[in-house]
Amino acid sequence: MTDRALRLGTRRSKLAMAQSGHVAEAVRKVTGRPVELVEITTYGDTSREHLAQIGGTGVFVTALRDALLAGEVDFAVHSLKDLPTAQPAELALAAVPVREDPRDVLVARDGLTFEKLPAGARVGTGSPRRMAQLNAYARSHGMRIECMPIRGNIDTRIGYVHQGELDAVVLAAAGLNRIGRGGEATELIAVDTVLPAPGQGALAVECPASDAELTAALGALDDPLTRAAVTAERSLLAALEAGCSAPVGALADVLSDAQDVHQMRLRGVVGTTDGSTLVQLSTTGPVPASHHDAVALGRELASEMLAKGAAGLMGERAL
Incomplete structure (x- = not known):
């Protein structure tokens, strides 16, 4: 060189x-x-x-x-x-x-968490994936929220909250952390509530x-583990024939037991943006030893999700 x-x-x-x-x-x-x-x-x-x-x-x-x-x-x-x-x-x-934190975060007024948001709270996000899962969670917990489509950089999005236009916005934890503003998050959203975008972080x-x-x-x-995880997640996305803007969430993480035997768990979700229907499944297997193995893990879960009706939700991505 x-x-x-x-x-x-x-x-x-x-x-x-x-x-x-x-x-x-x-x-x-x-x-x-x-x-x-x-x-x-x-x-x-x-x-x-x-x-x-x-x-x-x-x-x-x-x-x-x-x-x-x-x-x-x-x-x-x-x-x-x-x-x-x-x-x-x-x-x-x-x-x-090496991957940053893949989770989403809430930045809300008055330090509120998601479950403490008032009825009818306006929550900003440009992501159909987040809308689908937030609306589904709100429905299942008797909450009433209004997801508002927004664009803009981190400053712009958080500004909507500070200016009183929105009660909260949902952002990627990794983005806030990388610009040194992770402390502004009022809640780290559990992946059991909202699965991140494939490859997030x-x-x-x-x-x-x-x-x-x-x-x-x-x-x-x-980082081989990060590459294996995101390859499985993106393989799931590709097998569902969904674009980057589709309401698909996926996360692969490594599990270990007392014998230190590592396995990879891949979770996926597809939903309508109003939260009325979600298909959410997971699969677990050995940590992929090759690109081919990681791709196969994603395709396997996608096949199961399609069999459960995911294909019918792919078109439900209007904002």
């Missing part, structure tokens, strides 16, 4: 810059080369339409990938949950670093597949 600075493509948001900054520092340590951040504006950053209407969170990825393929940057950092499930052959998913480091030397160097950042 030469000593020239590596160019890291990143979105311009505060969160994306923070995420990319962490990766840049890790790459500097691994390669001994300087890394410069190249800010790229994506359609998802400039459009004010709701994500489900403009193609889901994949709209944040296209411009970065175009810059990679054009040779304008050497590698890029994405929030893994934004990546479409099909990986382009020209690009290598070189590393999936994980980052994806991509580079041209043709650059074997850089692919190998970036691979030093990879």
Whole structure:
């Protein structure tokens, strides 16, 4: 490798810059080369339409990938949950670093938790997945909430609460933690209440597949357990034929018993955004030893969910 600075493509948001900054520092340590951040504006950053209407969170990825393929940057950092499930052959998913907290959090007025929200509380989220599960939880616990579709960065979303426009917003814990604002969450939402998006809390480091030397160097950042977990989650999403904006939640985690025998549990949920119908199942198996095994775990659970009626819920994603 030469000593020239590596160019890291990143979105311009505060969160994306923070995420990319962490990766840049890790790459500097691994390669001994300087890394410069190249800010790229994506359609998802400039459009004010709701994500489900403009193609889901994949709209944040296209411009970065175009810059990679054009040779304008050497590698890029994405929030893994934004990546479409099909990986382009020209690009290598070189590393999936150790995952941050995958859970969602509530940021509510007056320090309230979800169950303490008043009747008719207005809860902001741009995610059909969150709407489906929050509405289902509210229905089953005799609560009455109104989920409001919102867009914007973390500052904008929390601002709706501070300005009194909303009673609460739901965000990803990882995003708040990465910009040093985790303390503003009034509740960490249990995954038994709301399963996160497939890949939530994980980052994806991509580079041209043709650059074997850089692919190998970036691979030093990879965490095999995180990669296995998110591969299973994204395999479930792909097998359900659902896009990034569909109301699908999934989480794979590692279980261990007294004999320290590790297994991976994969949980999945699909629901209508009004919360009236959920299909929620789980499966457990050995920790995947290969990409193929992780994919198989996701497909197995997806098959069970489809047999329970998940296919009929895939179209229920209107905001």
